[in-house]
Amino acid sequence: MKDVRDALYVARNTEGKLVRRPMSPHLQVWRWTPAMAVSIMHRVTGVGLAIGTLLMTWWLVAAATSEQAFANVQWFLGSVLGIFVLFCWTLALMLHFFSGLRHLAWDAGWGFENRAYRTTSWFVIGAGIVTALLIWIVGLAVW
Amino acid sequence: MSDTRNAPHVDMLRSPLGRVRGLGSAHRGAVTWWGHMLTSISLVPLTLWFIWSMVGLVGASREEVALWLTRPVPLALMLLLLVATFYHMKHGLETVVEDYVHAAAPKFALLLAIKGISILLGLLCIISVLRLGL
Numbered sequence: 001m002k003d004v005r006d007a008l009y010v011a012r013n014t015e016g017k018l019v020r021r022p023m024s025p026h027l028q029v030w031r032w033t034p035a036m037a038v039s040i041m042h043r044v045t046g047v048g049l050a051i052g053t054l055l056m057t058w059w060l061v062a063a064a065t066s067e068q069a070f071a072n073v074q075w076f077l078g079s080v081l082g083i084f085v086l087f088c089w090t091l092a093l094m095l096h097f098f099s100g101l102r103h104l105a106w107d108a109g110w111g112f113e114n115r116a117y118r119t120t121s122w123f124v125i126g127a128g129i130v131t132a133l134l135i136w137i138v139g140l141a142v143w
Numbered sequence: 144m145s146d147t148r149n150a151p152h153v154d155m156l157r158s159p160l161g162r163v164r165g166l167g168s169a170h171r172g173a174v175t176w177w178g179h180m181l182t183s184i185s186l187v188p189l190t191l192w193f194i195w196s197m198v199g200l201v202g203a204s205r206e207e208v209a210l211w212l213t214r215p216v217p218l219a220l221m222l223l224l225l226v227a228t229f230y231h232m233k234h235g236l237e238t239v240v241e242d243y244v245h246a247a248a249p250k251f252a253l254l255l256a257i258k259g260i261s262i263l264l265g266l267l268c269i270i271s272v273l274r275l276g277l
Contacts, residue, residue, distance in 0.1 A: 043239060050232045057264045057271075063208050064271035070205040090194075097190055100183055107180060139198045 034121035041125075042099040045092040052089045090135055095128035175234060182231040189224040212276035221272050229265035233257060 009021045030036065059077070062069040076082045102120050105111045111120055196217065200208060212218050236257045244250040 046235045047239060050236055053228065053232060053264055053268075057267050060268050060271040060275075063205055064274040067205060070208075093190065093194075097187075101187065104180075104183055104187075135194055135198060139201050142198065143201050 033118075034125065035117050038099055038102075038121045038124050041095055042103075045096040045099075048092045049089070049096060052085075052092065055085065055089065087132070087136060091128065091132040094132045094135070095124065098124040098127045098131075178230060179234045182227040182234075185223065185227050186231060189220060189227060192220055193224055209275045212272060218272065218276040221276075222269060225265060225268045225272065229261050229268075233261035236261075 009023070011019060011021050013019045055077075059073050062073040077086060102111065102124055105120075111117065196211070200211060203211070212221065237254055240250060240253045240257065244253055
């Protein structure tokens, strides 16, 4: 036993045999609910957006550096991979945006009831997807 | 919602001892949470403005991007957006590491890396925007 906390997991079963107590169940045993999905999604999209800032940094630094550097980043952003990354970034941003609005509402004390929690979870998913698609429809139309 | 009129009511979430010592359960002040909250609120309009601007800049040349940033309002909003974004990103990533990484050495290394990378990326963005805009 490397950790004193491990000692707390050792106990005797009904037959008197020494056993390791089971740990409390985690993600894999719960039925997926919209509330749980949005909570996990908020963190995943947050980390994704942090990685996405690399792209924004590249774009801004290239624009400030030279014509060639800017042409390179524009070429990447216009490629199939670039468009895919940008679309995922837009989707992550909008999902995180609406989920963040809900966090602000919680901080103001609103929306903790089961019913509101469920409704707003579906709202975050729906609004995130719809606005991301709308942004791309407008973006492609002006391109 | 249940009737809470006669229920005991606590306005202050921090214990008196915690308030005196300026420490919460994370052994740090509530100022980090407040910073995250303020950047969240400011990022709501700034994000909408940023998306609007980026849609307008689809396919723009380098000159057009530079011209856009020489206008005072986009320059000011862009700088605000960058400061809020990188502060928000730094705190968000630190929270994720503090929640899921428990071994002391990797946790310390990751937290240091997050601080350093956030400051570096933020500085690169701000300097680039200022070079284009000023």
